[in-house]
Amino acid sequence: MTPLIAIAAEAAEKKSAEVTDWAGRIGWVAGLLLFIAFVYWLMRQGWKWRGSLQSDLPALPAVLETAGEAELTLGGRYHGSTTAGQWLDRIVAHGLGVRSRVELTLTDAGITVVRPGANDFHIPADALREARLDKGIAGKVLAEGGLLIVTWEHGGTLLDSGFRSDRAAEHTAWVQTVNSMISATEGIAR
Secondary structure: OHHHHHHHHHHHHOOOOOOOOHHHHHHHHHHHHHHHHHHHHHHHHHHHHHHHHOOOOOOOOOOOOOOOOOOEEEEEEEEEEEEOOOOOOEEOHHHOOOOEEEEEEEEOOEEEEEOOOOOOEEEEHHHEEEEEEEOEEOOEEOOOOOEEEEEEEEOOEEEEEEEEEOOOOHHHHHHHHHHHHHHHHHHHHO
16 A cells, blocks of 8 residues: 555645746737737728828718708618729718718708718709619628618719618618609709
């Protein structure tokens, strides 16, 4: 029994190695946090660079005080604006790239876009080119027909602005009304 007691005594004397190397762990965590901060800084610089590339876009039309009687209203989300036909080319100039809640109002004067926490703007009726249902716009993809896309001209550039109503059934009425308004405006212009 002596050898067994000796082995047990020897095993009891041995200490296990430190499981946690705190200095190493803190170093890795600090390195990871610095990497995340660097990636965030790069993304922010990219956003600012895109904004400077789009600096030739004029200021957005201000919201009209007397826009007329509302034909349609819509409460929902503004998902951003892109260059028309290029659903991934986000426009960030003048706050058009900022997602937000939105209240849209359609009048004879155009579409008033009120965004809490972001720049409000007005899309004049003569700047409207098309309204359609689509499934995606820069960074947001939904089911087919899940987004109301309004194509409009601003400063010689065609833009697509994406909106999603809290009640998706409203989208069809908006498409029909905006497109009929455009047809009527084109008929008068000819």
